[in-house]
Amino acid sequence: MRIPLRDAVAVAVAVAAGVVAPFAAALVLLPLRTSVTHTNLALLLVVVVVAVSALGNRPAGALAALSAAAWFDFFHTEPYQSFHVQDRADVETAVLLLVVGLIVSQLAAYGRTMKRVAVTDATHLERLHRTTRLARSRTSSGDVVQRVRQELVDVLELRACRFEYGTLIGRPPRLDPDGTVQVDGWIWDLERQGWPEGEIELRAVVQGRYQGRFLLTPEPGSVPAPPEARLVAVDLAAQAAAALDEDAVSAGRRP
Incomplete structure (x- = not known):
């Protein structure tokens, strides 16, 4: 790295x-x-x-x-x-x-x-609170997804982040709920190897229901975000999934 x-x-x-x-x-x-x-x-x-x-x-x-x-x-x-x-x-x-x-x-x-830990923890907590307030303000799920995209770029120090609705095409590296990254079914050594090449998948799932995925593009050669930041990223994706799921219920697409 x-x-x-x-x-x-x-x-x-x-x-x-x-x-x-x-x-x-x-x-x-x-x-x-x-x-x-x-x-x-x-x-x-x-x-x-x-x-x-x-x-x-x-x-x-x-x-x-x-x-x-x-x-x-x-x-x-x-x-x-x-x-x-x-x-x-x-x-x-x-x-x-x-x-x-x-x-x-x-x-x-x-x-x-x-x-540094205290400042970082306070910043992460504020990110989660901002997104939660937005999700509860009866705004559209699209706004929540957009906010989460911006927050993911900041918290993981990414070059780019995009969202795909309801698709699971290919097998890109995946950021799991425990903050680890899997590549072809194996846990990737982030500390030693840095981010894997290409986009990294972060699934938006709520109560086992898949809503879509964020595709993360790290800066080339950048140092991976620490475990705490990766866990915050997982929580942010879950908030986006919850907003999407709620919209699906309101629209009658899910019983």
Whole structure:
């Protein structure tokens, strides 16, 4: 799978910051090394690690911790401009700087993950609520299908999505209710192989009654949506199926 260029650039910038920022901070602190205790200098470098961890990613935070410990040793412990440390207290300070920096980077990464999960869950919930409100507003099932098509493009980050009424022609890859994708009867390894080629079928079924199918076209080489997003897509398709089924009842096409 190809990583989007924007994401690759962001990762590269974060990693570069993890290496360069502690080095720059250690240089800036050089005039203070004879007037400020080594412990306080290490605490100031921890602030840099925290900043990189908060703004970057987990690898950047870990690199920042390693870089901070190395440049603290190089610039602020005797003998200066050497990675050799003579004083045991300085060794302990450098080790603690590294350990604290690594812990902080992990905590920052965990916090970002939890925030991202909370925001994503709230967005998915709002998608489902919007579609439910539309389906209950006595609008036509066609409007509901159109809304679901738009929501599927957004939630799965698709290039296109179309709907076929009541047809089951061919055997394209299929997105199942459990969020997995089947290709020729086998579960496709999305994490390792990415989206399969061509359109992917998502059936609109309610209480065992087939109403049609959405045909999903992912962006070439894009990273598949996470399992939570795929399950939301299945729920959206079910809402479209329910609207179509209700219209069929109203029109007398189903007893």
